Amino acid sequence: MMILQPIILGIVEGLTEFLPVSSTGHLILAGALLGYDDTAWATFDIVIQLGAILAIVVLYWRTFWAVLMGLIARRPESIRFVRNILLAFLPAAVIGLALHKKIEALLSKPKLVCVALIVGGIAILVIEKLAKRQTIAGVADVPVKTTLGIGIVQCLAMIPGVSRSGATILGALSLGVERRTAAEFSFFLAIPTMLGATVVELAKKPAPLPPGVVHVGASEIAIGFLVSFLVALVVVKAFVGFVTKHGFGPFAWYRIIAGAGALAWLMMK
Known part of the structure; x- marks a missing residue:
């Protein structure tokens, strides 16, 4: 069983999943920079x-519990909360x-990730400067039109390096959602998306690995999952x-x- 690789990739995933820096892009670059075979680690990268x-x-269990109790009691704010996440x-x-197949083909292009990171960084600076005044606070209070807009913007993250959290957070900001709500909306939206x-x-059906490529099994995935969980707890x-x-x-x-x-x-490679 390999130990170091899943720990490194678990740390990368936990650090970057909810930051606007692209976890998928960082996992691809980590594989390229450290010499991992992306074919063998593809399922690992998704599952962790x-x-x-x-x-x-874990961090927002009180919010989810309140929403669940609100759904049972048919409270409007809980219904709007779930509606907004599902619509997005x-x-x-x-x-x-x-x-799916076209998106998957992009995962083997680390140079594309680099370009997307740079362009996305510039976009963040522009949006932070030019975005209209953010007044919408609370996930349940985001209007339907804004919710769908955030969902459409999230699709840009299918390009590796764009960042799912970055796209949704910056999309929300540009549509008038205040910072904290934009970040939390992105967190909650990650659950059905991931x-x-x-x-x-x-x-x-798993594709056959090329000769000489080491198989990544359940033990490696379990290690990466645990490390990703622990690191994300701190980061979020x-x-x-x-x-x-x-x-x-x-x-x-x-x-x-x-x-x-x-x-x-x-x-230079």
């Missing part, structure tokens, strides 16, 4: 995202299923407080620097 998702469930998930579900992606991945709590005070500019500069550095390294 559930570890990060579990961190959201719908565009990614439809487009993801329709373009669950759906994992189900699709596990339902596929700190992230919400950070962006509420400081905004998303530091993440934009990180994307630009990391993308440019990784691209330079790949070009």
